Amino acid sequence: MLRASPAELRKAAQTANVLVRAGINFVCMPALDDADIASLRAESLRRIAQLADQAEQDAASCA
Template identity: 50%
Template sequence: MNRASPADLRKCLETANMLAHSGIRFVPIPAVTDAEFATLSAIFTDKIESLAAEAEMEEISRIINVIPPPSTSQTSTGRTESDPYAPR
């Protein structure tokens, strides 16, 4: 078994700490070889990107549900209220 460098271990611990502070559960899996580490890192990256995309979609959905759609009722001149540039 090859020992990881102190810099690599520090990066791993910082990542685990970030997940813990964010309230995200994680499973520490030892990576003995560089190939295992690369594979597990790729899985981790895919999962984090998926979580970020999901969070972004939830935020967009929340914004859409808070902001009402523009009114499309017509005024007495026949133009819609949502179109400020329509001829009067």
């Protein structure tokens, strides 16, 4: 099992807290290795960009 450092755990907890404060539903997933961490982070960024695009479209349609 790959054990995370305290700094990595703090960063993950901070990220989760930001999502919670923004009201974004999320799923916490364990990472298997460094490559998996990179893949999961890239997917998260892609999904956040998708949410931002959707919010912009919703705002434009309300205006």
